[in-house]
Amino acid sequence: MSALILDGKTLAKQREQMLKQRVDKLELKPVLATILVGDDPASATYVQMKVNACGRVGMGSRSVTLPETTSTEELLATISELNNDPQVCGILLQHPVPAQIDERACFDAISIRKDVDGVTTQGFGRMAMGEQAFGSATPAGIMTLLDHYGIELAGKHAVVVGRSPILGKPMAAMLLNANCTVTVCHSRTADLADQIGRADIVVGAVGKPELIRAAWIKDGAVVVDAGYHPGGLGDIEKDGLESRVSALTPVPGGVGPMTINALISQTLEAAELFA
Incomplete structure (x- = not known):
């Protein structure tokens, strides 16, 4: 078996042409x-990547530092402004x-x-609740990626490792809305290896490098890694997975570009709703 590579970088470029x-x-x-508080270099880089994406599709951007x-x-006063x-x-x-x-x-x-x-x-x-709203960008990007590659979700058992309010929890809700059976785990889950071993779809969203071991993942699973750490590591160990699983996201080049693409796409949707 050779895994289908869920190439978010290529898909994001294709979608940018349609967005433009x-x-x-x-x-x-x-x-x-975009609002950036402080001078963290990584955060500044992420914001600039989003500004650059706006430019590529012809959208404007306003950077507030x-x-x-x-x-x-x-910060609340800035958000209010x-x-x-209009x-x-x-x-x-x-x-x-x-x-x-x-x-x-401030988020709220x-x-x-x-x-x-x-x-x-x-x-x-x-x-x-299945009502109209803009989804958290990373989970929304993942759902677009899975849909593009025709990954079957209905009836599948998905294990999401991570429970953050802007990644793990909305990811679980989106998969549940897509008719998956969803288990949410995290760094303190006692039987993490057993839970992952039963998953048809594994989503790494815990923010710890290679916390999820390759040996825990069953053959034929779909592997989505939303983590990125120094050295090009994700939340999921990749050793030997490409020859065992049915599909997986590369790190980098998988989930990251789709996160930015989802943000830009939803900004355009907001503009169209305003119009």
Whole structure:
């Protein structure tokens, strides 16, 4: 068996061409506002990648950079200004923010109409209930990737390893809405190897390098790795998997490009809804 490679990098490029055609049809150019608090180099790089993606599809971007000492109140005021700016169609608050800031309060201050990164409590609730809402970008990108490659989901047992409010939990909800039977595990799950060994679909979303061992994964499974760590490591050990599993995402080049693509796609959708 040779695994189907779920190539997010190539798919994202293909989708950007379609997104650009839709942007060109709009009278007003959609604008994504990005907020970066502090000077973390990795976060700055991620924000710039999103700004670059906007440019490739003809969308506008507005970068807001705030000092490391920013308070919750100051960040909330910035979000309020962007909520009320008619030119801004989507708002991204780069995670994580400095420790003194109430990140959840700031996420939830983003207007649900502009929550294109799918981080608000209201947006999560609507998505989980099957109502219209923008999904968290990484899980939404994963679902697009699985759909593109024709990965069957209905009736399958999916194990999501990770429970963060912007990755693991929305991933589980999206898979459940797609008629999977879903088990959510995490770093403290006592029988993690046994749980993963029963999975038809494994999603690594725990944020720890190679926590999920290749030997735990059964032959023929679909493997989705949402982690990225120094040295090109993911959350899932890949040794020998390509010859045993039915499909897997590369690291890098799998989930990451689809995360950015989902963010851009949902910003465009917000603009079309405004129009």
